[in-house]
């Protein structure tokens with residue numbers, strides 16, 4: 001099959017970036033025609049491109065992802081950037097609700113001096129994060145946010161998180177790629193969307209050393225609730241945005 005054939009099939013299936021997608025899928029198939037056909041079929045059936053090719057571009061890196069896993073979003077690069085900037089020399093940075101580890105890997109790559117620890121409740125996601133973090137001064141573990149990393153209480157310099165923050169009632173309004181191909185647990189932020197954000201901010205109260213920083217991704221719709229939850233934990237709160245990425249983040253200093 002030629003690249004034009006692949007692009008034409010993707011275009012006919014509704015892909016807006018058919019040529020780019022065909023190029024990425026052909027690269028991932030690596031000359032194996034049967035694999036190429038299987039990958040095209042999955043993409044045409046609606047699987048997210050990143051799950052088909054097995055990686056997502058994030059902060060200039062290729063982060064491995066797999067079918068059925070949450071695909072890290074470009075906007076979350078703002079969390080990684082702020083966490084890297086806030087970490088003191090040789091500090092400790094935690095990525096809570098790490099998924100496949102995009103924030104953790106980006107921080108570890110940008111700041112080889114810091115120690116990165118990543119945790120998530122999903123064992124399959126943590127297994128991928130562990131593989132991606134292997135080249136770095138970093139570790140990962142399976143843990144619920146409430147119980148996470150008690151051995152680090154009072155020692156963490158930066159707690160970074162992109163927890164689920166879609167209100168339960170808004171999940172049916174999400175794009176199909178998210179609704180049908182990403183775990184519900186990775187999307188659902190509870191009735192008002194902020195349940196996991198509150199849990200992360202509560203964890204920051206025990207994990208952070210005095211003067212430490214928590215960086216939590218949120219949405220424009222939720223920002224009041226997120227900032228209020230951070231203030232309730234006694235943090236000094238500010239809001240950071242990146243218009244180009246469409247990102248909004250609450251930063252709290254202990």
Ligand SMILES: C[S@@+](CC[C@H](N)C(=O)[O-])C[C@H]1O[C@@H](n2cnc3c(N)ncnc32)[C@H](O)[C@@H]1O
Pocket residue numbers: 070071072073076096097098099100101102103119120121122125143144145146161162163164165185186187196
């Ligand atoms: C929106 S995804 C983001 C993943 C990752 N931070 C990223 O940006 O790619 C949210 C993640 O939170 C995790 N999660 C949900 N509930 C959790 C809990 N109670 N404790 C720990 N992790 C949780 C999910 O498994 C999922 O990986």
